[in-house]
Structure formats: C-alpha cells, structure tokens
Amino acid sequence: MPEASTALRCVGQELAVLLFLVLTQTHTGTLAAVRDTATGTLPLRTPSAWNATWTDRLKKDLLFSYDKYARPAQHTNTTVVSLHVTFRHIDLDEEKSILTVQGWVRMTWTDEKLKWNESDYGGLSVLHVADHEVWQPDIVLYNSATGNVVDHYGNTYCVAYPNGEVVWVPPSQFQVFCDLDLRTWPFDVQSCHLTLGSWTYDGDHVDIHLDKQGSDVEELETNSEWELVGVEETRNVRMYACCVEPYIDITYNLTLRRRSPTYSAIVITPATVIVLLTLASFWLPPTAGEKIILNGCTAIIICIFLMYFSQKLPAMAGHTPLVVLFYSSSLYMVCVATILSVVVVNLACNHHATPLPWLIKNLLTGWMGQVLCLGYLVDQASSMRHNMSSANAEELRDQQAVAFDDHDHMVNSSDDRQMITPQRARVSSQHDWVVLAAAIDRIAFLVYCLLFTILAIVYAV
Structure with missing residues (x-):
C-alpha cells in the first residue's frame, strides 16, 4: 500500500505540472491575441527553416x-x-x-x-x-x-x-x-x-x-x-x-x-615683351624723358611676375627655376638701363660750357658713328657747323661793306658779332653732346642685346 500511495502522489504531481504548462501557454496566447487586436496586426508566425546554399x-x-x-x-x-x-x-x-x-x-x-x-x-x-x-x-x-x-x-x-x-x-x-x-x-x-x-x-x-x-x-x-x-x-x-x-x-x-602650353602664354610671352621694351628704350631720342618712364614701367611688370612666382612655386634651396633667375637678372638690367637713361638725358638736355673733346668727336664722326648708325646726327652737326661758317663769312663781308660808317656805328656792330658768334658756337657744341648721348644709347643697345642673348642661352629650357 505505501508503494501505491507513492505512485499516486507522483502521478498527481505530473498532472499538476502538465496543467500548469497548459494554463501558461493559454495565457500567453491570450495576451498575444489581445496585443494583436489592440494593434490591429496579425499574429507573428514562426519563421520557417532557412535553406543553406552550396556557398x-x-x-x-x-x-x-x-x-x-x-x-x-x-x-x-x-x-x-x-x-x-x-x-x-x-x-x-x-x-x-x-x-x-x-x-x-x-x-x-x-x-x-x-x-x-x-x-x-x-x-x-x-x-x-x-x-x-x-x-x-x-x-x-x-x-x-x-x-x-x-x-x-x-x-x-x-x-x-x-x-x-x-x-x-x-x-x-x-x-x-x-x-x-x-x-x-x-x-x-x-x-x-x-x-x-x-x-x-x-x-x-x-x-x-x-x-x-x-x-x-x-x-x-x-x-x-x-x-x-x-x-x-x-x-x-x-x-x-x-x-x-x-x-x-x-x-x-x-x-x-x-x-606647359598655358604657362608658355603666361610666362614666356611676357619675358619676350620685357626684353623688347628694355631694348626699345635705347632707341628713343636722347632728349626724351619718356625713356625713364618706360624703364620704370618695365621694372614694375617684372616685380609683379616675381611676386606671382613666389606664390606659385615653393621656396627650394638648390633648385631655383631658371625663369625666375631670368626675371631677376632682367630686373637688374632694367635698373642699370634706367641709370643710363638718366645719364643720357642729362648729357643731351643740359647746356655744357665746354665743347666735346676732339678725340671723342673724331671717333663719333668717323667709323664708330657709322657703326652706331649716327650718320643723321653727324650730318646735322656738320650742317650746323657749315651754316655757322657761312654766317661768319657773311658777317665779315658786312663788316667790310660798312667800313665807311662812323666809329660809333662800327663799335656797335663789332659788339653784336661778339655776342652772336659765341652763342652759335655753344649751339654747335651742345649738338655734339647730343651725338655723344645717342652713341651711349647705341652702345648700351648692343651690349644689352648680347646680354639678353647670353641669358637666353644660359636659361634655355
């Protein structure tokens, strides 16, 4: 009998556990149904088994x-x-x-x-x-x-x-x-x-x-x-x-x-223009003050391009671009050309008390004048001296023609000739200085042509 009571007690416990599980599942389903009804959605279904691929x-x-x-x-x-x-x-x-x-x-x-x-x-x-x-x-x-x-x-x-x-x-x-x-x-x-x-x-x-x-x-x-x-x-x-x-x-x-096609238009073309402007200043008349203005404008253009290079290129210790060196050298040359222009204008425009030394004058009127293309200026100086000689001869004839005048009248004529002759001599002497100034311009032009050629060869790329 004790064994029978023990078996009944075990069966009762198992039935109690089974009843508890059934009630719990029913309560969970009821709550899910209530949630689905409240949200208006269908109950979630258990996903089906996933089929793996060969991969x-x-x-x-x-x-x-x-x-x-x-x-x-x-x-x-x-x-x-x-x-x-x-x-x-x-x-x-x-x-x-x-x-x-x-x-x-x-x-x-x-x-x-x-x-x-x-x-x-x-x-x-x-x-x-x-x-x-x-x-x-x-x-x-x-x-x-x-x-x-x-x-x-x-x-x-x-x-x-x-x-x-x-x-x-x-x-x-x-x-x-x-x-x-x-x-x-x-x-x-x-x-x-x-x-x-x-x-x-x-x-x-x-x-x-x-x-x-x-x-x-x-x-x-x-x-x-x-x-x-x-x-x-x-x-x-x-x-x-x-x-x-x-x-x-x-x-x-x-x-x-x-x-580099774009850089050719931006950098190389202005370099050519700078060279031409610098050389053109030497062909202006020696008395033209515009020579200094032209050189000043050229120097400003070069400075602008150097500033552009400083912004465009990095500062490197041992690899300075040749085009930058060319522009820097051109700036020095333009500064020297400005100083020469000041000297030339000073020689051509100022009145000089002393005549041009005869050695320099002979060179300018000889083969050097022909090489420097000063023929027209030398011809002007020769024409002026010829006119002065003709004027002096005419004055001498006038002096002989008025010899019968009174003494006072002759003294006055002599004084006028003494005033006119030195003035014409000073004009002739000044023109010789103009020829010298033009010769300096021509020599500077030839030197600068040589220097720019050397720079182009050295900085050729």
Whole structure:
C-alpha cells in the first residue's frame, strides 16, 4: 500500500505540472491575441527553416576554424605573391612635394587552406570572401608620406578558386614624397618612385613577383597639368646588415611631364615683351624723358611676375627655376638701363660750357658713328657747323661793306658779332653732346642685346 500511495502522489504531481504548462501557454496566447487586436496586426508566425546554399556550406567548411592572421602555408614553404599596379590618376602637389597616385593593385597568391573539390559542393568553382575573412599579404608602401597611416587599400572582396588561388584587386591610393627639380619650370620633367613590399615577412616567407598582365597606364585618366610619360618596374632583392634573410620589394619609377602650353602664354610671352621694351628704350631720342618712364614701367611688370612666382612655386634651396633667375637678372638690367637713361638725358638736355673733346668727336664722326648708325646726327652737326661758317663769312663781308660808317656805328656792330658768334658756337657744341648721348644709347643697345642673348642661352629650357 505505501508503494501505491507513492505512485499516486507522483502521478498527481505530473498532472499538476502538465496543467500548469497548459494554463501558461493559454495565457500567453491570450495576451498575444489581445496585443494583436489592440494593434490591429496579425499574429507573428514562426519563421520557417532557412535553406543553406552550396556557398554557405563551403564557407562554413573552409572558414569555421580559419585563422586569418596565420600565413596559409607551412613555415618552411614560401608564399609567392604576384603584384601588378594599374595607375588610374596622378596628382603632384608642388607646395608639399607629395605625389598622390590612385589605381588598382592586383595581388595573387595561393592559400593552402582555401582548396576544395568542386564536385563536393555542387560544382562551385568561385568563392567570394570579404577581405577581413582570409589572410592577406601585408604589402605596404615603404616611402609613404602619410606617416602611420598604412591602410592603402579599399575594403573589397577577394576571389578564391578551388586550387587555392586568391585574387584581390582593391582600389588603392598612395602618397609619396617626391624630390622635385623645378629648375626648368614650366617645362620640367619630374621623376618619382613607389616602393611596395612586405612589412614583416622576409623573402623566404613571402616572395613578391611582378605580374605583367596588361599595361600599367591602360586605365589612366587624363590630368589637366601632368602627363605620365613612362613607368619602369623593378624587382629588388635587398640584404640588410641586421638580417641574413633577403627582403624583396617592387619599385615603380614614374616619369611625369608638365603640360606647359598655358604657362608658355603666361610666362614666356611676357619675358619676350620685357626684353623688347628694355631694348626699345635705347632707341628713343636722347632728349626724351619718356625713356625713364618706360624703364620704370618695365621694372614694375617684372616685380609683379616675381611676386606671382613666389606664390606659385615653393621656396627650394638648390633648385631655383631658371625663369625666375631670368626675371631677376632682367630686373637688374632694367635698373642699370634706367641709370643710363638718366645719364643720357642729362648729357643731351643740359647746356655744357665746354665743347666735346676732339678725340671723342673724331671717333663719333668717323667709323664708330657709322657703326652706331649716327650718320643723321653727324650730318646735322656738320650742317650746323657749315651754316655757322657761312654766317661768319657773311658777317665779315658786312663788316667790310660798312667800313665807311662812323666809329660809333662800327663799335656797335663789332659788339653784336661778339655776342652772336659765341652763342652759335655753344649751339654747335651742345649738338655734339647730343651725338655723344645717342652713341651711349647705341652702345648700351648692343651690349644689352648680347646680354639678353647670353641669358637666353644660359636659361634655355
């Protein structure tokens, strides 16, 4: 009897528990129905079972215990990475001497842990995995200009194949320092380089090879100022004193040429005008004060362009552009030409008490005058002296004709001749000084032509 009472007691407990579960489920359903009635929505249904695809099963099998931080090969084996860069756009910041390169980096390697049999997975031959799911070579830009920012690549998917081959083509941006040589600006050609290599693996673990698939510049977008004229690829094997293992990197040498038609109109044409204005000031009449004004205006133009260069070009220690040196030299020459103009105007306009020395006068009236194209001025001086001689002879005849006049009248005539003759002599002497001033202008013109020719040869680009 005790056993029967114990069994009845167990059955009663089980019935009580079952009744409690039924009441609890009924109460929950009632509350859900009340909520659905209050909100006006239908009761939520339990989602059906999700059907996994072959891709899901393959990724689960391959990546379940995959360690993306471990190189997918034995430590005694070498992972070969094929590298190829396709350049899309280039931009050179002259102020900071930084070259920015945007392109596509194609990296291919073999992952021993990502191999599968296609027939086991419904004939699946390609697997797309995110870049954070699998191992990737730590290839970085050695000469980066962005400091501690080493994430050059965009977050794009990798493509894996049954034989373990993995292809990753991320869009990339590299910034490198470039040693600019602006001496031949704006017709300069710059050379910059990008050095890519593994940051932690030596050549015995990660071997980098060049991938020659396609052209490096086949997708290059046109730059408004720079033209990429050549790319040279080099694979380097370097040995360092600290280590016995070789370290491998890939260097891309980029040759860029500036597109200079606009700069020719902005810089070269004004330089030609400055030279012509400076030379033209020597052909103005010696008595023209406009020579000084013209040289002053030319000096102002040169100063404006030098200010433009200071804003446009960076201040460099050893690579001053030749065009800047040309404008600076031209400014010095214009200043000297202004001083010569002041001297010439002073010689031509001031009245000189002494006549021109006969040695200089003979040179100017001889072969030197012909070489300097002073013939018309010398002819004017000769004509003036001839007229003076004729006037003196006529005065002498007049003196003989009036000899019968009284003594007082003759004294007055003699006084008039004494006043007229020195005045004409001073006019003739002054004209000789004008010829000298014109000769200085002509000599300065020839010297300046020679100097500008030398500057053009020295600063030719």
